Amino acid sequence: MLADSKTYLAPLTEELTKTWPRNRIVNIVCHGHSVPVGYFKTPIVDSFHAYPHLLHKAIGGEESESGAKRFTQEVLCHRPDLLLLDYGLNDRRIGLERAAAAWTQMIKAAKRRKLKLILCTPTLDTGDLSELRQHALQVHALAEKHETGLADSFAHWERAIADGTPREALLSQSNHPNEAGHRLVVEELLRWFAPASQGNNTVQ
Template identity: 45%
Template sequence: MAGLAAVIAALERIWPENRAVNVVFHGHSVPAGYFATPLIDRRASYPHVVAGRLAERHPHAVLNAIVTAVGGEHSESGARRMGEVLGHRPDVVVLDYALNDRVIGLGRAGRAWESMIASVLGAGAVPVLITPSPDLTADPTDPADELVRHAEQIRGLAERDGVLLADPFRVFLGLHERGEPLAGLMSQANHPNGRGHAIIAAEILALFAETEPAGEGSRSE
């Protein structure tokens, strides 16, 4: 959590020593805020939930949540747009592409994620990798399912590169295994509803909570 420690320190600074802290959310339609397409609900989407909770925890922070996500995009396209992302001078870049990466396959997706991670690290920012939210056409219990395999690849990249991982797929799988219908967390087959977005946000916020001073955050988001 060393990288996030510097971000938390920046969030804790008080005027006139403070500065803008930029968290960029880069990905596909889910971070872009699509619920039941074409409906967009940015306020309930996880980037804005994360930003709101961080602002509550750090009331002196100038915190910018910047969404560069594009509906329908996969990680190869996202990698080509990293110049746009880095132009925002991010402190943190959250990467979320697994749902759409099934179109391009594990090999191409893996190379694109590696490129994005390297770009973020090279800019001195903190990458946060996100495992996918559900797709009701996928079987989260089947190791051979493409979505499961992409989730596992993302975990492997995070471990290999020593970067942060938020793993909402693990949480959704646990709920499914305990008998909760995943449909109740979805706006449509491949887009979460507000409850689903809250789960993703909680996993990201937990990373910040582990780094914040005692009493500032918790894992019970």
């Protein structure tokens, strides 16, 4: 089953409410592909309007196998308090089985360090969504199996589209979100930061 969004990050949320001198730096590391980096319409990179920075205000082009290879030296070395994994878009290159193995490797390595994780389903692109949907479902299943958090960006984007938002209105190019698309991701992430985000559910 999924972790409980009301309690999973409760200790971390408590840390975020502390003031000096009882507070400390809280490290949230976003490990993923070009979307969390902030690629909009290539070659434009606008990290200040990508969801990692927007998440911070509110409170690269690889797939998961490549990310898993550098996970210990380049990710865990930052000693994150919270780790977000986001590789679904690019994992179509390697298929479901290899992607599952790479995600599982990273999840287990993080859990051995007793890190909190939020797995992110992919944002959408302009192509056929059937294969991307399978990767989203797999990320969901991995979150349930390993009892981590889940930011279901894929489902949130689909709801927005069903409510009348054109898919292109959330994209800066065929496969990268614009600011509106990133804001939908932040809305998913903020669910895990209650009560720190209560009364501030709208991303500014």
